[in-house]
Amino acid sequence: xxxxxxxxxxxxxxxxxxxxxxxxxxxxxxxxxxxxxxxxxxxxxxxxxxxxxxxxxxxxxxxxxxxxxxxxxxxxxxxxxxxxxxxxxxxxxxxxxxxxxxxxxxxxxxxxxxxxxxxxxxxxxxxxxxxxxxxxxxxxxxxxxxxxxxxxxxxxxxxxxxxxxxxxxxxxxxxxxxxxxxxxxxxxxxxxxxxxxxxx
Amino acid sequence: xxxxxxxxxxxxxxxxxxxxxxxxxxxxxxxxxxxxxxxxxxxxxxxxxxxxxxxxxxxxxxxxxxxxxxxxxxxxxxxxxxxxxxxxxxxxxxxxxxxxxxxxxxxxxxxxxxxxxxxxxxxxxxxxxxxxxxxxxxxxxxxxxxxxxxxxxxxxxxxxxxxxxxxxxxxxxxxxxxxxxxxxxxxxxxxxxxxxxxxx
Numbered sequence: 398x399x400x401x402x403x404x405x406x407x408x409x410x411x412x413x414x415x416x417x418x419x420x421x422x423x424x425x426x427x428x429x430x431x432x433x434x435x436x437x438x439x440x441x442x443x444x445x446x447x448x449x450x451x452x453x454x455x456x457x458x459x460x461x462x463x464x465x466x467x468x469x470x471x472x473x474x475x476x477x478x479x480x481x482x483x484x485x486x487x488x489x490x491x492x493x494x495x496x497x498x499x500x501x502x503x504x505x506x507x508x509x510x511x512x513x514x515x516x517x518x519x520x521x522x523x524x525x526x527x528x529x530x531x532x533x534x535x536x537x538x539x540x541x542x543x544x545x546x547x548x549x550x551x552x553x554x555x556x557x558x559x560x561x562x563x564x565x566x567x568x569x570x571x572x573x574x575x576x577x578x579x580x581x582x583x584x585x586x587x588x589x590x591x592x593x594x595x596x597x
Numbered sequence: 598x599x600x601x602x603x604x605x606x607x608x609x610x611x612x613x614x615x616x617x618x619x620x621x622x623x624x625x626x627x628x629x630x631x632x633x634x635x636x637x638x639x640x641x642x643x644x645x646x647x648x649x650x651x652x653x654x655x656x657x658x659x660x661x662x663x664x665x666x667x668x669x670x671x672x673x674x675x676x677x678x679x680x681x682x683x684x685x686x687x688x689x690x691x692x693x694x695x696x697x698x699x700x701x702x703x704x705x706x707x708x709x710x711x712x713x714x715x716x717x718x719x720x721x722x723x724x725x726x727x728x729x730x731x732x733x734x735x736x737x738x739x740x741x742x743x744x745x746x747x748x749x750x751x752x753x754x755x756x757x758x759x760x761x762x763x764x765x766x767x768x769x770x771x772x773x774x775x776x777x778x779x780x781x782x783x784x785x786x787x788x789x790x791x792x793x794x795x796x797x
Contacts (some may be wrong), residue, residue: 400693402663404644411644414637416629423616428687429616430645431652431661437614438649442642444604444611445630449638451604452631461631465604487628493600582736 405431457519457528459504461486465539469493469502478535483523484508492540500538502526507519508546509553522554529561536564540560543570543588606633634649659704659721661686667692669702676700678735682725682754684708684742692740700738703728708746709753724755728759736764743770743788 405427413423427507430438454460455467462468469475469489479500483489489502505520517523529536537558541547555565571589574579581589601609605627607717613623632636654660655667662668669675669689679700683689691704705720717723730735735760740748755765771789781789 402652402661403659404648404663407650410643411641414641415626417622417625424618424687424690425646426615428661430648433648438645441614442645444608445638445642447628448604448630448633449633453601461602461605461628463604468602485628486631487624490600490624507727539639539657578709583620592782 432574454504458489459486460489460500460502473501477533478491479496480525480528480534480536481538481540484547488540500536500569502519505541507545507548508541508550510546520550522557525554526557526561529558529563534563536566539565539567543569637646650754651698654704658689658702659686659706659724660689674699677733679738680725680728680734680736681738681740683740688740700736704748705741708750709747710743719752722757725754726757726761729758729761729763734763736766739765740769741767 404413408427408430409420409423412426413420418426427542430441451463452461453463453465455470457466457470460469464471464588474520476499479498480503481492481498482503482505483492483505484507486504489504492498492502503525505521505522505525507515508516509515509520509584529537537554539551539554541551551567558565569592570585571592572578572585578586608630608787609620611619612618612626618626630641650664652661653663655662655665657666657670660667660669664671666707670728676699680703680704681692681698681700682703686703686704689704692698692702694727703721704726705722705725707715707720709715709717709720729737730738737754739751739754741751751767756767769792770785771792772778773787778786780782
């Protein structure tokens with residue numbers, strides 16, 4: 398039996414179903430919301446409802462968008478000869494925040510993971526190959542996470558794309574900017590050494 | 598300028614207005630919600646709307662409740678001669694979770710804090726005195742937080758209640774159960790020493 402009334406209990410349960418929010422944090426959030434004016438709680442609730450109602454996948458690159466195709470795919474100022482392949486829509490936003498990249502994207506929505514039963518058919522690999530076959534793309538940047546699954550998927554994609562005669566690159570793996578060498582793990586350090594470049 | 602579309606940005610802003618949720622966590626929550634089925638996001642949104650719509654203050658003890666007076670104030674099995682005074686409704690639930698207390702409650706909704714401009718009139722002190730004047734109460738337990746403001750309010754209330762001839766007690770301050778003595782601060786340790794009791 399719970400000591401909370403039904404509405405409080407339901408709100409705690411709903412909030413604690415979110416990642417990184419445990420039951421204690423959910424309780425604290427609920428008591429915070431109960432002290433807020435009704436309008437601000439309703440603003441939050443409606444923002445969540447509209448989020449789900451308005452945001453869908455771009456039919457070209459499969460990132461999150463409110464217009465289809467997305468603003469990057471339809472932009473006249475982007476370089477259409479480069480496609481950066483990422484795992485998740487959040488990776489698109491992470492790269493956009495750098496302000497360095499002016500090409501297009503393609504979101505796979507995951508990585509190959511046979512143990513979890515995720516095969517090539519469940520990822521947006523076939524739509525990527527279609528885009529590449531349509532021509533006009535000169536370089537594909539594989540920007541998957543530096544994990545075992547990311548590696549496997551990178552090599553799988555490279556093998557599929559190679560016959561199309563397109564340049565295939567991958568983002569550098571090395572020591573993060575601002576990190577002390579002594580705290581870098583061995584795998585990162587050996588990658589950083591192997592990927593060393595001339596001092597210019 | 599933001600790189601997110603309006604609906605995503607609004608959801609991030611609304612979520613990051615909550616305590617302990619920064620912009621980064623809000624972004625992560627939004628991307629999580631976008632991957633969830635629409636129904637589960639709407640269930641969360643409606644739980645928040647109903648929370649605000651259904652929950653109000655008990656007109657007797659001022660805790661959060663969906664029926665007025667609350668289930669504790671109307672319960673036949675509670676001891677009506679003891680009132681435990683707390684700062685916030687969340688304190689009521691914290692004490693209820695112990696399962697040890699069978700009396701009634703009274704929520705002040707804050708503590709005296711002249712620096713923040715919080716005076717006795719803004720707290721539910723007058724309603725408490727009315728309840729006590731109505732008779733039938735033999736003991737008032739002051740269970741305010743062990744802070745400067747909590748101390749000041751405890752003494753202020755004790756002075757107001759004393760003329761009514763009611764027993765006034767306060768909860769013990771000491772070393773928390775499970776805590777190592779070496780990590781207890783000096784104030785807590787001196788309180789624990791001063792409040793020592795016979796070993797039974």
